[in-house]
Amino acid sequence: MTEAHDLVDKVVAELPAWLPEQRWFGGKDRPITSVRPLRTTVLRDGAPVLVHLVVEVEQGDRREPYQLLVADQPDNHDATGDPELTGLLLDLIAEGREVGGLVFAHEPGVEIQAGLRGRRITSEQSNTSLVFGSQYILKLFRKLTFGENPDLVLQRALHEVGCEHIAQPLGSITGELDGRGTTVGMLQQFLPDAVDGWAMATTSVRDLMTERDLHADEVGGDFAGEAQRLGQAVATVHADLERALGAEHADADDIERSVQAMVTRLDDVVARVPELEPYVPALREAFEQARDTPGAVAIQHIHGDLHLGQVLRTVHGWLLIDFEGEPGAPIDERTALRSPLRDVAGMLRSFDYAAHQLLVGRPEDHQLAVRALEWSRRNRAAFTQGYAESASQTVGDPRERGYLLRAFELDKAVYEVAYEHANRPEWLTVPLSSIARITGEGAVQS
Numbered sequence: 001m002t003e004a005h006d007l008v009d010k011v012v013a014e015l016p017a018w019l020p021e022q023r024w025f026g027g028k029d030r031p032i033t034s035v036r037p038l039r040t041t042v043l044r045d046g047a048p049v050l051v052h053l054v055v056e057v058e059q060g061d062r063r064e065p066y067q068l069l070v071a072d073q074p075d076n077h078d079a080t081g082d083p084e085l086t087g088l089l090l091d092l093i094a095e096g097r098e099v100g101g102l103v104f105a106h107e108p109g110v111e112i113q114a115g116l117r118g119r120r121i122t123s124e125q126s127n128t129s130l131v132f133g134s135q136y137i138l139k140l141f142r143k144l145t146f147g148e149n150p151d152l153v154l155q156r157a158l159h160e161v162g163c164e165h166i167a168q169p170l171g172s173i174t175g176e177l178d179g180r181g182t183t184v185g186m187l188q189q190f191l192p193d194a195v196d197g198w199a200m201a202t203t204s205v206r207d208l209m210t211e212r213d214l215h216a217d218e219v220g221g222d223f224a225g226e227a228q229r230l231g232q233a234v235a236t237v238h239a240d241l242e243r244a245l246g247a248e249h250a251d252a253d254d255i256e257r258s259v260q261a262m263v264t265r266l267d268d269v270v271a272r273v274p275e276l277e278p279y280v281p282a283l284r285e286a287f288e289q290a291r292d293t294p295g296a297v298a299i300q301h302i303h304g305d306l307h308l309g310q311v312l313r314t315v316h317g318w319l320l321i322d323f324e325g326e327p328g329a330p331i332d333e334r335t336a337l338r339s340p341l342r343d344v345a346g347m348l349r350s351f352d353y354a355a356h357q358l359l360v361g362r363p364e365d366h367q368l369a370v371r372a373l374e375w376s377r378r379n380r381a382a383f384t385q386g387y388a389e390s391a392s393q394t395v396g397d398p399r400e401r402g403y404l405l406r407a408f409e410l411d412k413a414v415y416e417v418a419y420e421h422a423n424r425p426e427w428l429t430v431p432l433s434s435i436a437r438i439t440g441e442g443a444v445q446s
């Protein structure tokens, strides 16, 4: 035990320098003022010692809990890269064990094969995911949200109503934090042959760009059929979420709150990214016009951060993953009932991204810019068509909610301006040029 405590002390002392170098650390914008352990569970007390650790990271007035898996190993304490040690997590889930208040559980009726090693995936993003054999994927949430994680709650609810467009949830790891059972891990069925939508879409754009004389519908890699099927899948997931958890109609107060939230986000982002300044009047006007949307607006649980990187094409069709919502948004906002058109808008933005990111850093090429716009328009239209074909009666055809859809798309683009500014400054022109196009406020060089 003293060995475990010494290890925790050593690791915690190193965290202020180590955390900002991690892809999944969401607080790279401010210096760390202190780190303290919140919860320590010794999972293995022999060489090497394995400890599950939750720490509170303080950055001025911001305090956030992060999850770590640490081992007593010479050069690297982060045990998520050790296949033998992470294998223990799956074994504990298979056995349905509880260790020091940390509950490892499999979903009712599910049997998990133990004895597999956990391979960390290289494309790790906001969290860390481990693949076991070709069957399972375990996501370890890095920044924790007190209580049950919406990723697990929504996918469980979808599975219960038989949704065909998600990977089956198979298990979870839960620990008490702040007096609440908090999800720290989620086990799901792994789809070894899946290709993500971003890879497929950007391949299609590249095909079009190399064929200078042909149009999008004439080249081999046309994506419009897939985009339409993706629209159907997203609408079906929304209808399934409505069946599982219900839907309501937004009243005037809900719409007003939503408009105010978009304006507040705009003010906040423009204060950090002055390049957004010229578009502020047009953006405000677009957000305020959302009030004029005719007819009732449905609100329900939604995905919340839908883009082409969050959808997987399998031999059986499209799947949606990662129902956690925008990683930077507060949990109350992420779990609130919202218009499904926000997800539609997120995906429309993503088609625009896929088309225009290939122009980043290239000298101006009018022909390529025209091609990018052509690809984007064709696939956005196909996606919306597919969505309208499968939309529930409550949600209806997105094309009949033009003001709202436009406002949501611009709101997402404002979020992306902040995201690119903080993460990939060279891509800032992608959302900025979309804002210029949609608001008709002049062009931005890609």
Ligand SMILES: Nc1ncnc2c1ncn2[C@@H]1O[C@H](COP(=O)(O)OP(=O)(O)O)[C@@H](O)[C@H]1O
Binding pocket: 121, 123, 124, 125, 126, 127, 128, 129, 137, 139, 167, 188, 189, 190, 191, 192, 194, 196, 309, 310, 312, 321, 322, 324
């Ligand atoms: N069920 C699955 N089958 C196959 N690959 C998956 C599955 N779930 C996730 N992935 C892969 O893992 C990556 C990260 O998963 P995601 O849930 O988006 O994690 P994060 O919250 O870290 O962004 C995805 O981009 C995808 O490539």
Ligand SMILES: O=P(O)(O)O[C@H]1O[C@H](CO)[C@@H](O[C@H]2O[C@H](CO)[C@@H](O)[C@H](O)[C@H]2O)[C@H](O)[C@H]1O
Binding pocket: 125, 126, 198, 305, 307, 308, 309, 322, 326, 327, 346, 349, 350, 351, 353, 354, 416, 419
């Ligand atoms: O996948 P995450 O939940 O970590 O989402 C964040 O990162 C995304 C980038 O990886 C970012 O998405 C933006 O870039 C994508 C291309 O890389 C594009 O398809 C999306 O449309 C665009 O929004 C996402 O916004 C952010 O929350």
